[in-house]
Amino acid sequence: MISVAIITRNDESTVARCIKSVLWADEIVVVDAQSTDKTREIAAQAGARVIEKEWEGIFIQQEFALLQTLCEWVLVLEPNEEVSKELKSEILHATQSRTGANGYMIARKSFFLGQWIRYGGWQPEHQLRLFRKSKVRMNYLPGHSGFETEGVPGVIHSLLINHVCTSTHQFIEHLNDYTSLRLLEDDGREKKINFLTLFFSPISVFFRRYVVQLGFMDRLHGFLSAYYASLSTLVTNAKYWEKQKKVNRQ
Numbered sequence: 001m002i003s004v005a006i007i008t009r010n011d012e013s014t015v016a017r018c019i020k021s022v023l024w025a026d027e028i029v030v031v032d033a034q035s036t037d038k039t040r041e042i043a044a045q046a047g048a049r050v051i052e053k054e055w056e057g058i059f060i061q062q063e064f065a066l067l068q069t070l071c072e073w074v075l076v077l078e079p080n081e082e083v084s085k086e087l088k089s090e091i092l093h094a095t096q097s098r099t100g101a102n103g104y105m106i107a108r109k110s111f112f113l114g115q116w117i118r119y120g121g122w123q124p125e126h127q128l129r130l131f132r133k134s135k136v137r138m139n140y141l142p143g144h145s146g147f148e149t150e151g152v153p154g155v156i157h158s159l160l161i162n163h164v165c166t167s168t169h170q171f172i173e174h175l176n177d178y179t180s181l182r183l184l185e186d187d188g189r190e191k192k193i194n195f196l197t198l199f200f201s202p203i204s205v206f207f208r209r210y211v212v213q214l215g216f217m218d219r220l221h222g223f224l225s226a227y228y229a230s231l232s233t234l235v236t237n238a239k240y241w242e243k244q245k246k247v248n249r250q
Contacts, residue, residue: 001026002095003069003133004077007061009033010177011079012042013170014163019046021083024092025075031065033181039079055181059146063138066147075130076147080163081108087158091130094156103131103149109159112218112225114166120215120222121208121229122164128153129160164225171228179236183243193241201237206230 004025008015009032019028028048032040033055044050051068053061066074073095077083083091087106094100107124110117128147135150165171206226209215215222 001071002073002075002091003027003029003071004075005062005065005069006030006043006048006077006079007033007058007065008035008039008043008079009055009181010035010037010039010174012037012039013166015039015043015079016046017163018077018079018081019043019048022075022077022088023047024088026071027069029065029068031061031068033061059138059140062147066133066136066138069133072133073130074133074136077129077160078162082161082163084158084161087156087160090156090158094130094154101149101154102135102151103128103147103153104156105153106130106156106158106160108162110162110164111166112164112221113168115218115221117164117218117221117225119213119217120210120225121213122225123213124159126155130156165228175232175235179232179239182236183239191240191244193237193244198234198237198241202230202234205233 002025004022004027006015006018006028008030012035015030019030022028030043030048030050032043032050032052034052040050040052053064055061062076065076075091094104105126106129107126109124110122112122128149131147131149131153136147139146139148206229209229210223210226215226218225
């Protein structure tokens with residue numbers, strides 16, 4: 001039996017597609033971080049069991065979601081992801097095997113503004129997404145945070161479809177939420193922001209994604225992907241700077 005765990009926050013435009021792609025699972029649990037849109041209502045209508053929980057960081061949210069599941073096998077998804085028929089078949093085969101691993105790594109095929117992005121940091125990277133609930137734990141050590149399973153995890157070859165951004169409108173809508181959630185995971189005291197950080201960090205991100213990681217190979221989509229990433233960095237650092245000023249005044 002398989003449970004699906006999904007973490008949401010203002011994802012009304014994508015969560016239904018994600019849930020519909022895993023309706024074959026025995027259970028779908030959505031842990032929502034107090035969305036202000038219709039995410040919870042849409043998720044419930046699509047067939048998920050919805051639980052509301054204040055945001056405490058992505059790994060705490062995921063661990064909480066894991067504890068709410070009832071099945072032995074758990075598949076962890078993000079609300080902008082989608083499970084293909086090929087991936088479904090591999091997941092079912094892996095979980096029904098008596099000689100398989102306790103967990104499986106799955107890579108993503110990322111789409112940006114409707115196009116598959118092959119470069120710019122979006123190359124498929126395997127992550128532990130499917131595992132036995134009784135054989136996994138959350139690691140909170142800096143640099144190694146995430147789920148860890150007992151033994152060597154297996155690899156599933158079919159790719160998880162990741163709709164990074166479907167429109168500029170969606171990007172702008174999510175930009176404020178995403179950058180604000182980053183602040184909630186760090187009080188801003190350890191990260192010192194000054195003019196040089198605000199000026200050079202976005203430029204560095206753009207250069208790394210567009211030039212070093214060959215984002216230019218994806219043509220205009222690669223340029224926009226790198227530019228959006230640099231803009232996200234600028235907004236995040238600006239919010240850190242604002243919070244830093246408030247802390248210094250106390």
